[in-house]
Amino acid sequence: MKSEQFVGAVKKCQICSNKNLELVLPLGHQLPVSSYLTKKQLQEPEITYPLNLCRCPKCGLLQLDYILDPDIAFPFIYPYRSGLTNMLVKNFRSLADLLEKKYNLTPKDLVIDIGSNDGTLLQGFKDKGMRVLGIEPTDAADVANKNSIPTVQEFINKKTVAKITKKYGKAQIITATNVFAHIPNMPELINNIKNLLAKDGVFVSESQYLLAIVEKLEFDTVYHDHLRYYSLKPLQYLFNSFGCTLVDAERISAAGGSIRVFAMKGKRPQSDRVKKLIREEEKSGIYDKKFWNQFRKQVMTAKNDLLAIILQCKKEGARLVGLTSSARSNTLLGFTGINNQFLNYIGEKKGSPKIGLFTPGTHIPVVDEQKIIKYQPEYVLVSSWHIGEELMKVMRKMGYKGKFIIPLPKPRIIK
Ligand SMILES: [Zn+2]
Numbered sequence: 001m002k003s004e005q006f007v008g009a010v011k012k013c014q015i016c017s018n019k020n021l022e023l024v025l026p027l028g029h030q031l032p033v034s035s036y037l038t039k040k041q042l043q044e045p046e047i048t049y050p051l052n053l054c055r056c057p058k059c060g061l062l063q064l065d066y067i068l069d070p071d072i073a074f075p076f077i078y079p080y081r082s083g084l085t086n087m088l089v090k091n092f093r094s095l096a097d098l099l100e101k102k103y104n105l106t107p108k109d110l111v112i113d114i115g116s117n118d119g120t121l122l123q124g125f126k127d128k129g130m131r132v133l134g135i136e137p138t139d140a141a142d143v144a145n146k147n148s149i150p151t152v153q154e155f156i157n158k159k160t161v162a163k164i165t166k167k168y169g170k171a172q173i174i175t176a177t178n179v180f181a182h183i184p185n186m187p188e189l190i191n192n193i194k195n196l197l198a199k200d201g202v203f204v205s206e207s208q209y210l211l212a213i214v215e216k217l218e219f220d221t222v223y224h225d226h227l228r229y230y231s232l233k234p235l236q237y238l239f240n241s242f243g244c245t246l247v248d249a250e251r252i253s254a255a256g257g258s259i260r261v262f263a264m265k266g267k268r269p270q271s272d273r274v275k276k277l278i279r280e281e282e283k284s285g286i287y288d289k290k291f292w293n294q295f296r297k298q299v300m301t302a303k304n305d306l307l308a309i310i311l312q313c314k315k316e317g318a319r320l321v322g323l324t325s326s327a328r329s330n331t332l333l334g335f336t337g338i339n340n341q342f343l344n345y346i347g348e349k350k351g352s353p354k355i356g357l358f359t360p361g362t363h364i365p366v367v368d369e370q371k372i373i374k375y376q377p378e379y380v381l382v383s384s385w386h387i388g389e390e391l392m393k394v395m396r397k398m399g400y401k402g403k404f405i406i407p408l409p410k411p412r413i414i415k
Helices: 086-102 120-127 140-146 158-168 186-196 210-215 232-241 272-284 289-315 327-336 370-375 385-398
Strands: 022-030 049-055 062-064 110-114 131-135 171-177 197-208 244-252 258-265 320-323 346-348 366-368 379-381 403-406 412-414
Touching: 022 289, 022 327, 086 120, 086 171, 086 197, 110 120, 120 131, 120 171, 131 158, 158 186, 171 186, 186 197, 186 232, 197 210, 197 244, 210 258, 210 272, 232 244, 232 258, 232 272, 244 272, 289 320, 289 327, 289 403, 346 370, 366 370, 370 385, 385 403
Parallel strands: 110 131, 110 171, 171 197, 320 346, 320 379, 346 366, 379 403
Antiparallel strands: 022 049, 049 062, 197 258, 244 258, 403 412
8 A cells, every 4th residue: 555645744725725824723733533552552652743723814725734644544454434323324325316316327327436435335326236436545445345345445546547447437426425635635636536537427525514613613523634624615716726616515414514515527507505605604704814713712612611521520539431432532532631531431332343442642442332331430421422412312222321421512411
């Protein structure tokens, strides 16, 4: 596996190359969120990297000012399988249904998924009879291939693209769900997508939506894997500068609030809902510096309020554990400093590959969630609060009787 060369400190905007980026939210030096540790690794040093959210005043893009080497950000053994999250599976099925109808897809059409993980999204298209191909650098590709979803285990680059078009032809649909913000070299990525796409093909991406992040104070979505935090205006700028058009977009509920974006090659008409969403973005204030000063204050207040609750629980002598360990929860715990001195362990669904490992930096043991039911700790911090409603329901059903702590947007206890 070959790393991209485009790593290290970011000196200019990742979309428009403007050199004057403004610091929005400093989250300190943090560990890569996927670098879970074995018990043996706890005795070794860990390397942290800068995690600063910045904004480009020219095109409006929110982005990190440091790009982590993808080999470090996405370790070969990636502790994440799309097939394991019910919500994701549901979203993927509805995306396959939608694209089939919207673009009248037929069985001869090729659908390519970039960052296809275990092939969960492609399975939906395969079931409809279409030709599918995944591009996935981690060993999740093995799982996909075993499930008969043909998957190339590589990063997307010029060589991979040439190999694919030669063997499979061009794609009618290219999807990139929750990876479009992860790939370092933006100009190269767009060129690769253009080369893979048929003339009237459609590129569909789903990413966390900046408006949703600010509405719900989801600063925990900021981690090294996410190099950019999209709103439509900078994306429109991006596609235009590559001779493409942002033809349509819609807000969806996936991953705590996302934006689904449709782009095509050439100059084409833009849907009314794109225009309307861009107007909403401008009205919200996300393109003004003042807005982000306020955002930073809100994040710091939430951090202090959460720590006050946690410290109060500890003073009472209560036992405190976490519920589900995710990339987001690792940002939350790393930034707030809630480590293994506060949380005894974090429960994960049975079968999770993280069970038996320790969280990066905060060193909290990850265990089967049954342990929470067995020992009934007084407080459960819902560390993956973006799916908190679902998690709490399941816990109650399993027999947990204690209290929950919801960390964001307003830290609170639920009895
Ligand atoms: Zn810019």
